[in-house]
Amino acid sequence: MSNRLGVAIVGSGFIAEFHVRAFRGVRDADVVAVGGRNQETVQRVCDLARELRVGDPVGYADVRELVRDPAVDAVWITTPNHVRLETVRAITEEVRSGRARLRGIAIEKPLGRTVAEAAEVVRLVEEAGLLHGYLENQVFAPGVTRAHELVWARGASAAGSPYLARCAEEHSGPHRAWFWQGDKQGGGVLNDMMCHSMEAGRFLLTPPGVDMAQWLTPISVDATIASLKWSRPAYADDLVQRYGPEVDYRRSPSEDYARATVVYRNGDGDEVIVEGTTSWSYVGAGLRLTFELLGPEYAMSVNSLDTEAKVFLSREIAGKPGEDLVEKQNAEGGLMPVLPDEPGAYGYTEENRHMVTRFLDGVPPAESLHDGLLVTRLLMGAYRSAQEGRRVDLTGAEDLDHFTPDVAQGTWRPRG
């Protein structure tokens, strides 16, 4: 067994490029293959890997051929949500038939569009005997992990465990048509971004090094969803202009705002709460991630837009639109935050380092597909709560395994 991991990235879009940038901070892996349906973007991701000297990857159009490449030891799946299952099925069939040999598979959030889909992904991967990781970057973000470690070491050890985590991810809307389409994506912003906040909240409330599923037992979820901005006629027309008639928010919108409150019982027997809020209707400098953890005598907070670096550009400069200062940037003038190392700050670098180390050591990653499945269950509970206007039981009394949100079926109508 080599002591370097050959990583293949399947999917050649936005997040694939982030992963390639993150591999600059991983010493014992090379990006050896990139797969995707679009030859031009596959080429672009391969070129980026070479430019950053994180590998000399071969581009593949066919994922089955990609995993048969003997240089590929592990696969990072970054295809869109609606092709997640078919991608996993193709890879695991190759492994089970013996045509491919892999050590592990790492899969982007959200694990599935429904509990049934996410459970099927877990089943296929485990049947193929692979180590698996769930790519939830925020629980690897250094600001989050360091503050978490410190409040548990100095605060919780003296005063008792924390009781409230507040997490949010907000920006002004996604970058590709399929994210906006409920059926393809699995919902709106709740499915797309609340998955991060739900997992970050579980992580914060759990002592460092302890299994989150052991420490926190989900009790109930209560949620609201709304279409605050993008179903307004002028903005709905804007979406059609940008993405074509298949993104029709006058007829079938997805939610662009969601909040959810999840109640857990922790390992001390206390009730603790995760509050998540998320939106595609936030227009600030760019993507904003916030985290808070509150305990009896302490608190921590992180805000990704409180950057150490800022630039000021006067009104005399008409800047070209770009994302060179911050992800989902909304302005090119005035006082703007600058994130010099976005893959590092958002957690992709530490996430990839963790997955690579665990796969090389033959040890299951701390963030596994079982966490992804649990998050999907929380999200489906939240959709049901929002749809039915009631608190949803998460102790197993309610069947969420066969639930598909109205938003994902194109039948959701925002309350007027």
Ligand SMILES: NC(=O)c1ccc[n+]([C@@H]2O[C@H](COP(=O)([O-])OP(=O)(O)OC[C@H]3O[C@@H](n4cnc5c(N)ncnc54)[C@H](O)[C@@H]3O)[C@@H](O)[C@H]2O)c1
């Ligand atoms: N962790 C994060 O913060 C984060 C951020 C963005 C996206 N994501 C997740 O990553 C996934 C991809 O998102 P994205 O923003 O990169 O989307 P994207 O649309 O920019 O890229 C998707 C890529 O997959 C390719 N593709 C489509 N169908 C395919 C198939 N059948 N086989 C192989 N390739 C195929 C497309 O050509 C495209 O290159 C989604 O699940 C999304 O939720 C995670």
